[in-house]
Amino acid sequence: MSTDEKLENPQNAQTRMNDNNVTPMNASEEKVDEKTEQTSEEDVKEEDMEAASESASASAADEKASPSSESDLADESAEREMNEIVHEQEDLSEISISGHDEEEEDDATDDADSENSSFPLLSIEEIVSKLRELASSEDLQRKEMDELKSQFYRSIRNETAEQKAKFLANGGEEIDFVPEELPLYTEGKELLAKIKEKRAQIQAREEAEKEQNVAKKLAIIEQIKQLTENPGQEDFNKTYQEFRLLQQQWNDIKLIPQAKANELWKSYQLYVERFYDLVRINNEFREYDFKKNLELKTELCEAAERLDEEPDVISAFHQLQNLHQQWREIGPVSRKDREEIWNRFKEASNKINKKYQAHFEEIKLQENENLEKKTAICEQLESIDYSALTTQKAWREQLDKVLALQDEWRKIGYVPKKWNSKIYERYRAACNIFFEKKNQFQKSIRDELDENLRKKTALCEQAEALKDSKDWRATTQEMIRIQKEWKEIGPVPRKFVDSLWQRFISACDYFFEQKKLSSSSHLAEEQNNLEAKKAIIEKINNIDPQLPIDEASALLHQLIEEWHNIGHVPFKQKDTIYSDFYEATEAQFNRLNIDKGDRKLQSYRNSISDMAKSDNGRGQLLREREKLMRQYDRMKNELQTYENNLGFLSVSSKKGNTLIDEMNQRVKRLRSDLDLLIKKIDAIDKEL
Numbered sequence: 001m002s003t004d005e006k007l008e009n010p011q012n013a014q015t016r017m018n019d020n021n022v023t024p025m026n027a028s029e030e031k032v033d034e035k036t037e038q039t040s041e042e043d044v045k046e047e048d049m050e051a052a053s054e055s056a057s058a059s060a061a062d063e064k065a066s067p068s069s070e071s072d073l074a075d076e077s078a079e080r081e082m083n084e085i086v087h088e089q090e091d092l093s094e095i096s097i098s099g100h101d102e103e104e105e106d107d108a109t110d111d112a113d114s115e116n117s118s119f120p121l122l123s124i125e126e127i128v129s130k131l132r133e134l135a136s137s138e139d140l141q142r143k144e145m146d147e148l149k150s151q152f153y154r155s156i157r158n159e160t161a162e163q164k165a166k167f168l169a170n171g172g173e174e175i176d177f178v179p180e181e182l183p184l185y186t187e188g189k190e191l192l193a194k195i196k197e198k199r200a201q202i203q204a205r206e207e208a209e210k211e212q213n214v215a216k217k218l219a220i221i222e223q224i225k226q227l228t229e230n231p232g233q234e235d236f237n238k239t240y241q242e243f244r245l246l247q248q249q250w251n252d253i254k255l256i257p258q259a260k261a262n263e264l265w266k267s268y269q270l271y272v273e274r275f276y277d278l279v280r281i282n283n284e285f286r287e288y289d290f291k292k293n294l295e296l297k298t299e300l301c302e303a304a305e306r307l308d309e310e311p312d313v314i315s316a317f318h319q320l321q322n323l324h325q326q327w328r329e330i331g332p333v334s335r336k337d338r339e340e341i342w343n344r345f346k347e348a349s350n351k352i353n354k355k356y357q358a359h360f361e362e363i364k365l366q367e368n369e370n371l372e373k374k375t376a377i378c379e380q381l382e383s384i385d386y387s388a389l390t391t392q393k394a395w396r397e398q399l400d401k402v403l404a405l406q407d408e409w410r411k412i413g414y415v416p417k418k419w420n421s422k423i424y425e426r427y428r429a430a431c432n433i434f435f436e437k438k439n440q441f442q443k444s445i446r447d448e449l450d451e452n453l454r455k456k457t458a459l460c461e462q463a464e465a466l467k468d469s470k471d472w473r474a475t476t477q478e479m480i481r482i483q484k485e486w487k488e489i490g491p492v493p494r495k496f497v498d499s500l501w502q503r504f505i506s507a508c509d510y511f512f513e514q515k516k517l518s519s520s521s522h523l524a525e526e527q528n529n530l531e532a533k534k535a536i537i538e539k540i541n542n543i544d545p546q547l548p549i550d551e552a553s554a555l556l557h558q559l560i561e562e563w564h565n566i567g568h569v570p571f572k573q574k575d576t577i578y579s580d581f582y583e584a585t586e587a588q589f590n591r592l593n594i595d596k597g598d599r600k601l602q603s604y605r606n607s608i609s610d611m612a613k614s615d616n617g618r619g620q621l622l623r624e625r626e627k628l629m630r631q632y633d634r635m636k637n638e639l640q641t642y643e644n645n646l647g648f649l650s651v652s653s654k655k656g657n658t659l660i661d662e663m664n665q666r667v668k669r670l671r672s673d674l675d676l677l678i679k680k681i682d683a684i685d686k687e688l
Contacts, residue, residue, distance in 0.1 A: 122148075124155045128184050131191040140199055152188050159185070171495035175439050206255055213253045214260055220250050221267050228274040240285065243275055251329060265328075276332070290334040297341050300327055304348035313359040320352045364416070371415040374423050377405050381430035386437055392445070392491050395438055402434055453492040456500055459485060463507035472515050479511055523570070530569040533577050536562055540584040549592055556588050564609040605683050625684045632677045639670040 122130070127148055134140060134148070160179045167177050223246055227239065250268060276286070300323050307323075310316035333341060381402065389395050415423055459482050466482075469475040492500060540559050543552055569577055611620050642663055 122151055124152075124159075124182075124184050124188075127152050127155065128188050128191065131188055131195070135191050135194045135198070138202075140195065140202065145195065149192065152185075152192070156185055173442070175442055210255050210257050213256045214264070216253055217250060217256065217264050217268070220246050220253075221264070221271060224268070224271040224275055228271055247272075273332075287334070289331055290337075293331045294333045294337055294341060296330045297327065297333060297345065300330075301341065301344045301348060304345060304352070308348070308351050308355075313355050316352050317356045320349060324349070367414055367416045370412045371419055371423060373412050374409060374415060374427065377409050378423065378426045378430055380405060381427070381434065384434060389437075389441070395441060398434075399438065402431070406431065449491060449493045452490045453496055453500070455489050456486060456492060456504065459489075460500065460504045460507065463504055463511075467507045467511040467514075469511070475511065476515065479508060483508065526568050526570045529567045530573055530577060532566050533563060533569060533581065536566075537577075537580050537584050540581075540588060543588060545591070552588070553592055556585070556592070560585060560606070564606060604680050608684055608687055611687075621684055621687055625681060628677055628681050628684070632674065632681070635670055635674055635677070639667060639674065642667050642670070 130144075130148055131152070134145060159182065163179050164174075164177050168174060224243065227243055227246075256264065304320060304323050307316045307319055310319070327345065332338070384398065384402075389398055409427065414420070463479065463482055466475050466478060486504060491497070536559050540556065543555060545552075547555070563581060568574075608621060608624065611624070646660065646663055646667070
């Protein structure tokens with residue numbers, strides 16, 4: 001049986017059809033199920049490579065003891081013949097598939113098939129059409145079937161992704177998405193199931209045929225045995241033709257159980273060898289066969305040596321298996337050429353096998369690196385601190401990180417087969433936990449989002465009701481309050497965010513734009529106020545230094561009072577004019593030696609005077625007074641504490657005197673600050 005036939009046996013075909021019931025994933029799992037079909041395909045390719053390994057091992061019998069010359073082997077015993085057969089069988093087994101495991105062969109074949117696939121991409125209609133043809137055909141090609149199945153489920157995933165994108169674009173929530181299966185996909189799954197059943201029937205027929213072929217081959221062996229045990233006195237040509245006919249019948253029988261192939265071949269080859277010896281074929285026919293077989297085996301050696309230049313190691317290896325199969329089917333050569341031709345073929349085979357083994361060593365190293373990378377991704381997913389994810393923003397940021405890790409996972413290649421299922425299950429479990437908790441969070445805040453939507457809608461209505469008001473001062477305060485309340489309300493459902501915000505900000509902007517247009521008439525007044533304040537600054541700078549201190553101080557306070565009685569100035573000039581005013585008053589305070597506490601108090605009075613003239617001035621003054629009262633109570637308690645501590649300190653040492661002095665200084669400062677606070681509170685009371 002050829003290597004291709006073994007690779008295409010019904011058992012492998014059935015295995016490849018086992019993965020027919022894949023369904024589209026739901027929204028929360030769509031990022032983690034893309035490896036499912038890939039795993040099932042790896043299982044199929046594992047069986048393929050096992051068959052290739054068995055095929056190469058089965059080729060071990062092809063270089064058993066070739067027929068020797070009639071004179072050399074006439075007196076040799078059957079025991080010596082069997083020893084030679086076993087010896088060469090071990091040599092052939094040694095250079096066939098060795099030094100690598102089935103797991104490496106599995107993954108490498110998968111990679112090679114994937115990279116070298118020339119099957120065109122089809123639409124779903126074309127895929128289903130070809131599945132219909134396969135379902136009605138008796139010739140099921142495995143490669144075509146696998147490609148159609150892969151493209152079919154890829155089409156399902158793409159269709160599901162498009163449906164989801166449209167659903168989200170139309171305002172739907174990710175958790176509510178349920179994919180809709182199209183009729184073509186339903187029909188495709190039914191056709192795949194039908195093909196699976198048909199392949200199972202084909203396999204059953206082939207298994208029965210294999211058992212029948214075993215019986216046929218055993219019958220052929222028995223007939224050859226009879227020829228060797230009872231050569232008789234018949235015409236040699238007739239006996240030889242009968243023998244050649246039996247050989248042809250043997251070669252025509254292809255399908256047999258793999259487990260019995262090697263044993264059958266051993267028995268067959270033994271009696272073939274005995275036939276060549278016992279019938280004492282004349283030298284002419286024997287030398288002709290030997291010469292022909294030598295030519296054929298020389299061509300195989302040359303073909304094997306050319307494989308050393310093949311850049312594709314996997315392809316070279318499989319071609320080598322075909323050469324081994326052909327070697328087995330060629331008869332023996334003369335004893336003098338047997339060892340030389342075999343060593344030549346063995347040496348060429350060893351070169352290919354060494355490259356093949358080195359290729360798998362590289363794959364093994366890469367797979368171990370991939371395992372480390374995937375393990376690191378699993379650890380990152382498992383280390384997510386869900387207790388810190390309490391807001392929509394935090395969940396969105398974490399979701400972006402998880403999706404990035406999933407993209408990175410998909411870019412990483414295969415891992416060692418014994419770890420493939422374990423690491424994928426670990427990864428999938430971590431992803432599922434994340435999406436489940438995310439969905440739970442979304443459900444828990446849905447009521448809150450709806451309540452926030454109701455509140456913000458109410459604020460939009462209030463803003464729209466106020467936008468045409470002409471009571472600028474009161475409406476401004478109300479608009480500010482509404483905006484502040486808007487900020488304190490949490491998020492709303494995503495599909496309402498933009499429309500609701502646009503509605504709210506449009507009403508607010510309309511009101512403030514109208515207010516701005518209304519206030520343009522005050523610009524001239526503010527410009528006059530600016531000129532008046534500049535004049536007062538000029539008067540402060542020009543106070544006669546010859547005036548007595550009392551008169552100069554009274555004049556200074558009068559000018560300061562006039563300053564505060566003047567209204568607003570243009571906003572852009574506000575800081576500049578106040579800085580000039582401050583410098584002028586400070587210069588006069590310094591010249592007149594006015595106490596710094598009085599300066600601070602005067603500066604504070606200036607400040608609260610401006611505060612009283614602003615919008616909502618009374619409210620600001622009340623809050624300022626409340627703050628000062630809290631400071632007063634705190635400082636008063638602190639002062640009482642220091643005074644109590646002074647009564648307990650000892651003055652018997654120099655160190656004690658130093659500490660008492662420091663505390664006395666603090667008490668003095670506290671009393672001074674308390675006096676200033678009282679004056680500030682009195683100033684606020686006067687403004688109120």
